[in-house]
Amino acid sequence: MDRERLKQSVCRAIDAGAETVIALARDIAGEPELGFKEFKTSAKVAGFMRSLGLLPQEGLARTGVKTRLKGRSSGPNVAILGELDGIVCPDSPGADPETGASHACGHHLQIGALLAVAAGFVKADIAEALDGDITFFAVPAEEFIEIGERSDMRSRGEIGFLGGKQELIRIGAFDDVDMAMMVHAGTDMPEASVGLGETSNGFVAKTIRYIGKAAHAAAAPHEGINALNAAVLGINNVHALRETFLDDDHVRVHFIITKGGDTVNSVPADVRMEAYVRGKTLKSIDVTHEKFDRAFRAGGDAVGAVTEIRTIPGYLPLACDPGLNGLFAGNAAALLSPSGIRRVGHFNASTDMGDISHIMPAIHPYTGGVSGALHSGDFTVLDYEDAVIVPAKIMAMTAIDLLADGAEEGREVLRKSVPLMTKERYLEILRGYFS
Numbered sequence: 327m328d329r330e331r332l333k334q335s336v337c338r339a340i341d342a343g344a345e346t347v348i349a350l351a352r353d354i355a356g357e358p359e360l361g362f363k364e365f366k367t368s369a370k371v372a373g374f375m376r377s378l379g380l381l382p383q384e385g386l387a388r389t390g391v392k393t394r395l396k397g398r399s400s401g402p403n404v405a406i407l408g409e410l411d412g413i414v415c416p417d418s419p420g421a422d423p424e425t426g427a428s429h430a431c432g433h434h435l436q437i438g439a440l441l442a443v444a445a446g447f448v449k450a451d452i453a454e455a456l457d458g459d460i461t462f463f464a465v466p467a468e469e470f471i472e473i474g475e476r477s478d479m480r481s482r483g484e485i486g487f488l489g490g491k492q493e494l495i496r497i498g499a500f501d502d503v504d505m506a507m508m509v510h511a512g513t514d515m516p517e518a519s520v521g522l523g524e525t526s527n528g529f530v531a532k533t534i535r536y537i538g539k540a541a542h543a544a545a546a547p548h549e550g551i552n553a554l555n556a557a558v559l560g561i562n563n564v565h566a567l568r569e570t571f572l573d574d575d576h577v578r579v580h581f582i583i584t585k586g587g588d589t590v591n592s593v594p595a596d597v598r599m600e601a602y603v604r605g606k607t608l609k610s611i612d613v614t615h616e617k618f619d620r621a622f623r624a625g626g627d628a629v630g631a632v633t634e635i636r637t638i639p640g641y642l643p644l645a646c647d648p649g650l651n652g653l654f655a656g657n658a659a660a661l662l663s664p665s666g667i668r669r670v671g672h673f674n675a676s677t678d679m680g681d682i683s684h685i686m687p688a689i690h691p692y693t694g695g696v697s698g699a700l701h702s703g704d705f706t707v708l709d710y711e712d713a714v715i716v717p718a719k720i721m722a723m724t725a726i727d728l729l730a731d732g733a734e735e736g737r738e739v740l741r742k743s744v745p746l747m748t749k750e751r752y753l754e755i756l757r758g759y760f761s
């Protein structure tokens with residue numbers, strides 16, 4: 327069977343199973359779970375895989391689910407990923423009233439697309455025409471949240487890193503994968519469409535604690551050390567540094583106060599914050615987070631508070647593989663109008679797909695069928711066909727391009743791709759941030 331007939335066959339199979347997959351995506355959206363705690367979601371994914379006759383590995387990095395469809399001969403192993411977790415967005419209509427978790431991140435659409443591709447390949451029964459394998463991988467904890475809780479998990483030895491793909495790399499779950507692709511819902515992309523990203527920001531996370539001295543806020547403020555004032559000074563110090571951030575570095579520094587004191591009637595003696603320092607390159611991140619530390623230490627020094635700053639490795643900047651992006655764009659052109667395909671270039675958000683892209687060829691396109699901003703209560707799925715089935719077909723056709731005809735396209739991607747770092751160097755860099 328030639329390559330075009332393989333694509334037609336898998337797309338017909340995806341269409342035939344669309345109703346079931348969309349129902350599952352809706353079901354996942356109805357029970358959103360936060361990262362490393364996606365037990366219901368991963369059980370649904372594993373159950374669907376088993377219904378196809380696949381044999382999933384479960385419990386990878388706590389909740390990851392992975393299965394492999396083998397081709398007729400050895401060749402590249404192409405991973406198709408989908409993210410299991412939700413984001414905290416209490417004002418989303420679908421938010422869990424207890425945890426605030428919701429799928430305003432659109433990750434349920436990725437899982438739907440991942441499983442649609444899996445069903446398409448199994449039902450079309452074309453693995454014997456492929457020279458290589460396809461791994462279907464539902465991965466945990468892309469949203470870098472609940473830093474305190476995850477840090478506690480790390481101290482107990484339950485995880486080694488705070489992000490899902492980082493942890494999967496650490497435990498070796500990507501050791502047998504040669505290249506990876508996934509899709510992500512876009513912001514305000516109402517029509518069936520794709521946005522081809524090239525790069526993104528990476529980041530490191532920070533926790534800051536100021537320890538002051540409590541005193542009566544009205545009767546004896548002079549006897550206290552105001553830790554909240556230290557935090558305000560630290561914030562303003564960072565603002566004073568913003569003119570030093572280079573435009574080309576796409577630096578973003580943002581923070582929240584997670585504890586502002588204990589009572590209004592006492593001088594705040596225990597103030598805590600969380601922050602991200604983002605940049606387009608590792609160098610820009612490192613330069614900026616050193617400035618960040620100076621700024622916040624100065625706030626504590628000014629009022630006499632003790633300042634504790636901890637750096638936590640976030641995500642590396644995304645570097646999409648041009649060969650994979652080109653194949654994806656070509657297959658998107660078979661389904662979409664020219665106006666439905668656009669080059670996003672650089673985007674200032676971050677994803678742990680950036681970590682994957684440093685050790686193997688990877689892509690992270692954005693897809694349509696949605697309105698509203700990601701991570702907001704306005705995020706809405708307008709058309710599940712456009713948001714799940716169309717991107718599933720594009721990924722499936724791209725996988726066929728990579729593995730059909732002796733997997734020459736896939737081998738060419740690997741020949742041209744030079745990893746930005748080895749797995750060993752990657753782990754060394756991340757662990758260095760902790761120390």
